[in-house]
Amino acid sequence: MKKTRRRYDRDFKISVLAELEAGKPLAQIAREYGIHPSLPCRWKVELAENPEKAFMGNGNKYKDQAKIAELERLLGQAHAEIDLLKKAFAMTQKKVREERRKPMLRDDI
Known part of the structure; x- marks a missing residue:
């Protein structure tokens, strides 16, 4: 070890x-x-x-704080992207459900 x-x-x-x-x-x-x-x-x-x-x-304290700030920024960005994707998925699912509920129209009748 x-x-x-x-x-x-x-x-x-x-x-x-x-x-x-x-x-x-x-x-x-x-x-x-x-x-x-x-x-x-x-x-x-x-x-x-x-x-x-x-x-x-050798300035490790500053480097550590900068690294933490960068990681927090990336985490915030990831959360924002996740929220956006969740909203887009919910909208897509809503449209799919609406399409399934519509009566099927036939052209040959």
Whole structure:
């Protein structure tokens, strides 16, 4: 079974580091958040080296939101098409029923 790599956003990393700075033990933080104990240490070094650019990430949050918006748009479009097809089918069925009810006219009588 393949594990997927977890990604943490900037706010999560900063909140973990804030708890670490407040004096909470590293092992306890790692257990609570389900992360490896070396991650907060790595994040701390990264934040110390360049606080402005630390944890910039690769923009996955924006990509996910854009993908969700696109899928919602497609879902709305599909619903509109389904409603249109239902109405067209109902009209067709109505015409078929009316044609069946009409008396058959013969030309040879």
